Amino acid sequence: MSRVLIVDDEASICWAFGEYLGDLGHEVAVAATAEEGLDLARRQPLDAVVLDVRLPGIDGISAMGAFREHVGAAPIIVITAFGNLDTVIRAMDAGAFDYLVKPFDLDQAAAVVQRALEIGWTIAGASDPALGREPEERPSNRLIGSSAAMQALFKQIALVAATDVPVLITGESGTGKELVARAIHEHGRRRGRTFLPVCLAALSPGLIEGELFGHLRGSFTGANQDRKGLLELAAGGTVLLDEIGDVPLGMQVKLLRAIEHREATPVGDARPRPIDVRFLAATNRPLTELMAAGQFREDLFFRLSVFPIHVPPLRERLDDVPVLAKHFLTMASPRQGQEVSLRDDLIDELTRRPWLGNVRELRNAIERAAIVARGGPVLPEHLPPSIDLHGRGAESSNARGLEEVIARWTENALKEPEAVEPSNEESTLYDQFLAQVEPPMLRTVLRRQGGNKALAAQRIGIHRSTLRQKLRKYGLE
Numbered sequence: 001m002s003r004v005l006i007v008d009d010e011a012s013i014c015w016a017f018g019e020y021l022g023d024l025g026h027e028v029a030v031a032a033t034a035e036e037g038l039d040l041a042r043r044q045p046l047d048a049v050v051l052d053v054r055l056p057g058i059d060g061i062s063a064m065g066a067f068r069e070h071v072g073a074a075p076i077i078v079i080t081a082f083g084n085l086d087t088v089i090r091a092m093d094a095g096a097f098d099y100l101v102k103p104f105d106l107d108q109a110a111a112v113v114q115r116a117l118e119i120g121w122t123i124a125g126a127s128d129p130a131l132g133r134e135p136e137e138r139p140s141n142r143l144i145g146s147s148a149a150m151q152a153l154f155k156q157i158a159l160v161a162a163t164d165v166p167v168l169i170t171g172e173s174g175t176g177k178e179l180v181a182r183a184i185h186e187h188g189r190r191r192g193r194t195f196l197p198v199c200l201a202a203l204s205p206g207l208i209e210g211e212l213f214g215h216l217r218g219s220f221t222g223a224n225q226d227r228k229g230l231l232e233l234a235a236g237g238t239v240l241l242d243e244i245g246d247v248p249l250g251m252q253v254k255l256l257r258a259i260e261h262r263e264a265t266p267v268g269d270a271r272p273r274p275i276d277v278r279f280l281a282a283t284n285r286p287l288t289e290l291m292a293a294g295q296f297r298e299d300l301f302f303r304l305s306v307f308p309i310h311v312p313p314l315r316e317r318l319d320d321v322p323v324l325a326k327h328f329l330t331m332a333s334p335r336q337g338q339e340v341s342l343r344d345d346l347i348d349e350l351t352r353r354p355w356l357g358n359v360r361e362l363r364n365a366i367e368r369a370a371i372v373a374r375g376g377p378v379l380p381e382h383l384p385p386s387i388d389l390h391g392r393g394a395e396s397s398n399a400r401g402l403e404e405v406i407a408r409w410t411e412n413a414l415k416e417p418e419a420v421e422p423s424n425e426e427s428t429l430y431d432q433f434l435a436q437v438e439p440p441m442l443r444t445v446l447r448r449q450g451g452n453k454a455l456a457a458q459r460i461g462i463h464r465s466t467l468r469q470k471l472r473k474y475g476l477e
């Protein structure tokens with residue numbers, strides 16, 4: 001049996017979570033404020049603390065140091081209201097074992113506590129005072145997201161920011177790779193120093209070397225004086241090698257050497273010079289495919305992908321669309337900073353789109369809509385048409401989005417053992433698929449036909465009795 005303290009001002013959470021942990025055989029104490037919790041921690045030994053961040057009085061993160069004094073190395077699990085990268089980073093940096101995002105699932109939350117109790121925790125990295133500070137982020141540079149995928153991303157950023165290892169950030173164009181790189185820089189030891197994104201695809205192959213490593217006077221025609229390279233200019237800071245997949249092979253060897261030995265040799269010089277930068281790289285091209293085609297070096301790939309971070313496309317995390325839209329609309333509003341609310345029909349339209357241009361497309365769409373709305377409420381018709389990156393009509397772009405969703409769904413379903421070997425008819429992959437796609441289609445057509453089943457069946461192109469059968473099967477009657 002372990003003793004767990006839950007500090008949360010929401011009595012219902014304390015009660016439900018307390019009961020749950022109690023059923024698992026733990027002794028649970030609860031407190032509504034950090035002060036009360038500290039008082040309890042002073043009086044009795046604890047094996048774990050679950051601590052809400054937003055509390056009346058001292059907030060959870062500020063209280064972590066004091067809790068640590070009383071509970072020693074016992075794990076502290078932090079609860080945050082909804083994903084905010086700063087809070088996550090501060091909590092992790094202050095030595096939190098893990099964090100839970102409200103509203104949380106009791107099963108999952110208990111699993112985190114259980115794991116914390118089993119593994120225990122020695123505080124690592126918590127003593128670096130530079131890491132405890134909250135970075136000053138401009139709102140336009142804030143990484144927003146409340147989906148589970150973004151929460152996982154925040155945690156990865158929190159873990160890797162404190163180190164100096166190279167990070168390979170992958171994801172489609174417009175997903176926020178540069179923002180992720182910035183967040184890693186802003187939350188690490190190099191914050192306050194240069195963050196230098198270098199778009200390698202935009203440099204002509206002949207110029208990349210000189211740009212990155214610098215050159216000596218006379219090393220080529222037109223080189224009238226010595227020139228420092230970007231890697232030297234960013235000394236002490238972070239360099240983001242953007243579009244790393246576009247670097248010519250010859251340059252890749254030199255980059256590998258720079259990353260591995262932390263030195264750069266200017267064009268025309270024989271002596272390498274030490275460089276002090278952290279390397280981050282980003283790409284929207286599949287490096288593994290480039291490697292297979294002999295266009296990307298394996299050694300550079302492995303060096304860069306010590307810590308890979310994948311930023312999922314927006315269509316895979318539609319939960320983020322409303323928070324992102326609200327954020328962009330607030331920024332676009334003439335009374336910046338004043339919170340705006342989104343109409344339900346706008347949210348519906350936004351979450352229906354495939355967002356092939358990802359967050360960048362969403363941002364542009366909201367900015368444009370705010371202009372068209374001229375200070376009034378933003379309506380769905382103020383949005384620009386959905387972007388079709390492949391030059392086809394909006395319909396085919398929808399179809400493409402759908403095709404991708406189906407492909408992904410199938411991939412995931414294939415990971416489930418029962419989908420591969422159906423044990424009965426109901427669980428065949430095909431049945432599972434129909435159970436996903438038929439109900440929304442039937443519902444929509446029925447709604448559009450005012451609930452008239454005969455018309456709906458006609459529109460869908462199936463017999464009325466088949467429609468009735470399906471409605472019964474899916475409990476849609």
Ligand SMILES: Nc1ncnc2c1ncn2[C@@H]1O[C@H](COP(=O)(O)OP(=O)(O)OP(=O)(O)O)[C@@H](O)[C@H]1O
Pocket residue numbers: 140141142143144145171172173174175176177178179180282283284324359360363
């Ligand atoms: N999670 C997010 N929160 C807030 N803004 C975001 C987020 N993700 C992306 N953005 C915004 O979307 C735009 C595109 O982001 P960014 O430039 O980081 O994408 P990228 O993946 O690096 O794109 P590319 O591969 O085309 O360079 C930027 O304006 C950025 O501020």
